[in-house]
Amino acid sequence: MKRIIFVVLLGFSGATLAEGGMLQGSCAACHNTKGPATQTLKTAFEKKGPDLFYAGNKYRQEWLVSWLQKPGRIRPAGMYYGGHIKAGAKGDEIDASTLTDHIALSKADATSVAAELMKMKPHDDLIAKEKIEPGTIPKQMGEMAFTKFLGCMACHLIEPEYGGLSGPELYTAAKRLQPQYMSSFIRSPQAWEPKSMMPNKNLSEVNIQKMVHYLETLSKENANAN
């Protein structure tokens, strides 16, 4: 039986490699590359990596090219934290033995995969609704809002050793993500992923802008991270 599945898989990956290259081949083994977004928690729990079918609306191309060659962990507790925790002395802690590393690509592969990813833009409609006002926010003000007034630190790191662990680290967010995507996702995570672990905190427009500016400030400070 296993052999049959293997042959089928081989046949499948051969066909997809011919059609969509590496993206629809090996990437699709762990990422949702075709959409639609996950509609049930059962499938959300099994996710191995972020959805890529809207990568062109989400990521910065230059970051993709560099990260794919030297991939580092962005989500301290993996894609779904529940699959990577164990009971520790002080409560739940990350079970690092269950986390797997992303494969590294050659420069040529990283460049071509990133170019393919950037073509995937099914959510231009959501992006078009966003307008990022130019501006900055003093780091301390942003941090105050992030931690004390908005509570984002519950789930996100704003520096390598400060913040929550179930969500993706945010001190590299603006390096990774397009500003309109950040504001759109903060505005309504469920518009992108109905089963997102991120709640809609009903932020005002002013606060959304503030957070995007704060994330940009943070990423500039952490120029060497990821």
Next chain:
Amino acid sequence: MPTKLVLLLLLAAFSVQAQAKETPADNYKAYCVQCHGSDGTGKGVNVRDMTVVPRDHTDAKAMSGRSDETLFKAIKEGGPSIEKSILMPPWGATLSDEEIKELVQHLRMLCKCKFG
């Protein structure tokens, strides 16, 4: 025959709804465990740097001090709606009212307690 068809349609509509609704156990696992912990005692993977410790859902004394309506409001609108921490976010855009009601009953099961 038309009656059968109506029944069939009703059944189809119902099963779509049933598919969309998650179980309280799964919702708890997805959204609550990150802070309230896999055993519900408030020691989730996120708590290390928190200034306010998440509620221990197994604490019958504390949990019996909150009505079902208060718990519903806290889940739907977030901690500040019941004058508690901003670190507890609103889940109203994630969960339906029915799912939140079931989650409240799930909390009652964890604390083995009722209001009052």
